Amino acid sequence: MKRLCIHTITTKPWSTEDCIRRYAEAGAGGITxxxxxxxxxxxxxxxxxxxxxxxxIVSLCRGGFFPAKTAASRQEAIxxxxxxxxxxxxxxxxxxxxxxGAVPGQSLEESRKQITDGxxxxxxxxxxxxxxxxxxxxxxMYADDxxxxxxxxxxxxxxxxxxxxxxxxxxxxxxxxxxDPELQHQIQFTAANDRLxxxxxxxxxxPTTDLLNDRGLMGEGCIPIRQISDWVDATGFTGHRExxxxxxxxxxxxxxxxxxxxxxxxxxxxxxx
Amino acid sequence: MKRLCIHTITTKPWSTEDCIRRYAEAGAGGITxxxxxxxxxxxxxxxxxxxxxxxxIVSLCRGGFFPAKTAASRQEAIxxxxxxxxxxxxxxxxxxxxxxGAVPGQSLEESRKQITDGxxxxxxxxxxxxxxxxxxxxxxMYADDxxxxxxxxxxxxxxxxxxxxxxxxxxxxxxxxxxDPELQHQIQFTAANDRLxxxxxxxxxxPTTDLLNDRGLMGEGCIPIRQISDWVDATGFTGHRExxxxxxxxxxxxxxxxxxxxxxxxxxxxxxx
Numbered sequence: 001m002k003r004l005c006i007h008t009i010t011t012k013p014w015s016t017e018d019c020i021r022r023y024a025e026a027g028a029g030g031i032t033x034x035x036x037x038x039x040x041x042x043x044x045x046x047x048x049x050x051x052x053x054x055x056x057i058v059s060l061c062r063g064g065f066f067p068a069k070t071a072a073s074r075q076e077a078i079x080x081x082x083x084x085x086x087x088x089x090x091x092x093x094x095x096x097x098x099x100x101g102a103v104p105g106q107s108l109e110e111s112r113k114q115i116t117d118g119x120x121x122x123x124x125x126x127x128x129x130x131x132x133x134x135x136x137x138x139x140x141m142y143a144d145d146x147x148x149x150x151x152x153x154x155x156x157x158x159x160x161x162x163x164x165x166x167x168x169x170x171x172x173x174x175x176x177x178x179x180d181p182e183l184q185h186q187i188q189f190t191a192a193n194d195r196l197x198x199x200x201x202x203x204x205x206x207p208t209t210d211l212l213n214d215r216g217l218m219g220e221g222c223i224p225i226r227q228i229s230d231w232v233d234a235t236g237f238t239g240h241r242e243x244x245x246x247x248x249x250x251x252x253x254x255x256x257x258x259x260x261x262x263x264x265x266x267x268x269x270x271x272x273x
Numbered sequence: 274m275k276r277l278c279i280h281t282i283t284t285k286p287w288s289t290e291d292c293i294r295r296y297a298e299a300g301a302g303g304i305t306x307x308x309x310x311x312x313x314x315x316x317x318x319x320x321x322x323x324x325x326x327x328x329x330i331v332s333l334c335r336g337g338f339f340p341a342k343t344a345a346s347r348q349e350a351i352x353x354x355x356x357x358x359x360x361x362x363x364x365x366x367x368x369x370x371x372x373x374g375a376v377p378g379q380s381l382e383e384s385r386k387q388i389t390d391g392x393x394x395x396x397x398x399x400x401x402x403x404x405x406x407x408x409x410x411x412x413x414m415y416a417d418d419x420x421x422x423x424x425x426x427x428x429x430x431x432x433x434x435x436x437x438x439x440x441x442x443x444x445x446x447x448x449x450x451x452x453d454p455e456l457q458h459q460i461q462f463t464a465a466n467d468r469l470x471x472x473x474x475x476x477x478x479x480p481t482t483d484l485l486n487d488r489g490l491m492g493e494g495c496i497p498i499r500q501i502s503d504w505v506d507a508t509g510f511t512g513h514r515e516x517x518x519x520x521x522x523x524x525x526x527x528x529x530x531x532x533x534x535x536x537x538x539x540x541x542x543x544x545x546x
Contacts, residue, residue: 104479104495108452141414143452144479144495150452179381179416179423206377206417208484222377222417 004266005030005058005240007200008037011255016046022256024053026263030240031055032097035062038087047092058240059134059171059198060088064098066118067111067148074114077101081122089129095197096126097134097171102148111148116161119168126167134171134197135159141211142176152177152186159195166194172232173200173244175215178223184231191235199232201225201269202245213246218265226269241266277539278303278331278513280473281310284528289314293323295529299536303329303513305370311360320365331513332407332444332471333361337371339391340384340421347387350374354395362402368470369399370407370444375421384421389434392441399440407444407470408432414484415449425450425459432468439467445505446473446517448488451496457504464508472505474498474542475518486519491538499542514539 006028008019016037023031031050038046050057063084068074081096088096100115102108119133126133135155138147149155155170162168170190177183190196203221208214218225229241243262250258266272279301281292289310296304304323311319323330336357341347354369361369373388375381392406399406408428411420422428428443435441443463450456463469476494481487491498502514516535523531539545 107497108454139414140412140452141481141484144477144481151454154454179413181381181424181427204417208414208417211414211481211484224380 001027001266001272002029003239003241004028004263005032005056005242006262007032007034007061007242007244009034009061010243010245010262011259012251014255016041017049020050020053020055022259024055026259029056030058030242032058032242032244033060033091033093035060035084035087038091043087043090044092047090051092056240057091057093058242059095059097060084060091060093061097062099063096063133065101067101067103067106067114069103069106074118078118078121081118082125085122085125085129085131088131093131095132095134097136097198099136099138100147100149102143102145104144108143108148112154112158115148116158119158119162123162123165123167127165132197133168135168136171136173137176139176151180151182152190153182156186156190156193156195159193164193169195169197171198171200172196173202174223174225174228175200175202175204178204178228183228187228187231188235191237196232196235196237198242199229199237199239200242200244201229202243210248213248215245215247217245217250217261218243218269241270274300274539274545275302276512276514277301277536278305278329278515279535280305280307280334280515280517282307282334283516283518283535284532285524287528289319290322293326293328295532297326297328299532301328303331303515305331305334305515305517306364306366307334308357308360311364316360316363317365320363324365329513330364330366331515332368332370333357333364333366334370335372336369336406338374340374340376340379340387342376342379347391351391351394354391355398358395358398358402358404361404366404368405368407370409370471372409372411373420373422375416375418377417381416381421385427385431388421389431392431392435396435396438396440400438405470406441408441409444409446410449412449424453424455425463426455429459429463429466429468432466437466442468442470444471444473445469447496447498447501448473448475448477451477451501456501460501460504461508464510469505469508469510471515472502472510472512473515473517474502475516483521486521488518488520490518490523490534491516491542514543
């Protein structure tokens, strides 16, 4: 259970404090905070609270959204990512997960160029703060306005374009990449280049009724999660398995009951009864 | 306007006869029938009606759905595709568009193998009937239960695995493939191998509120349709541009008004005022 990490968005109705307390009580090993968790709070205090509860702070979600139609807006995004790096540093999060961004009507090539430029701009800040940046390839159904990076290959290409800095890598989420015929190879390649920074799990429901907020609990969908997870572990990855589930259905449940379901599903998947 | 073809599903509320009459009146050059159009009708009579109205019969949608968990179900799919080939032959459609199928919980690799086997089984029938089979790669968001073929590369791989028969090729729909970083290359490769059988257009709306039935009219989304269309034409493709739009929103409109919007959008896109 120590490799189980939960993203606070998975239990969105809970406060930051509730998430920390309840995840720790449930025996999870780690927590990934979302930035809204820090609203009106001192990141260092939140970080201390999590550590005192025995939780590893796995990452801070999310930076990114670099592309924009105007230079001024792109600069705003860079400034916001710098603030995010500072927050992560104070929080004690070693990693920021990046949803890289896309602009409807702007070519994906141009957006990827702007993402690369944005990363280059904030890289010195990340290095100075000792915070890593994890590019999360998003499913191609989010290529319109969320991410022009839709495969691990594209994320690796951006790492290459930046000159393979140790600070930049990839956050692999099964929801986004399970369909990719290159997946096993890309996981191996990513790890071999010391870029496999994070591993997120959930499931793909049939039918999926909402493009954003209808993700499934592990085991109720079609993603071969255990197979992908084994590919990840076979590279030597020993990091957390992060449960990140956006779901209107589950958010409307009693969140304690929902956390119990997550724990059961995780235990069934990994056989850690 | 002669390259404009409309899929009957685009005006789903209309009867087969209404589609033929109204598309011809609107000046479209072609029609793609869906199989439901043939329910209770003689395909040859429907085909004659369309030709008499001056419309090219571009294709019949849709065959495929080859993968299944049992051999008996896979045989049923093969039998159904044989019936579809016979219908297309009688209708006078030179092409069947294939939504290849997928089975939640079955690996995509296994589904692709079953698709290849299914195609091999019906290929002699297609050859005898003079009907081509167009594999339509579907967007990765349909990899759970609609198609294990999600990129043009995978469709080309299947053509290769079959030994590149002249009867099997690809139906390229911008909705499914616009995000693919290999797209231009794959269009060129497909055409160079005489496999570019069909070209479908519509748009991707932001936001998209339904995974199936919220497609956009050309121009209201983020797909660089004209650019992709130019890549297609640059290969020497002179076939129809087929408007295929599933949309609860547009289906609830007056369909005559909707057809006018399609025509205007097509004219604006291709400058054929």
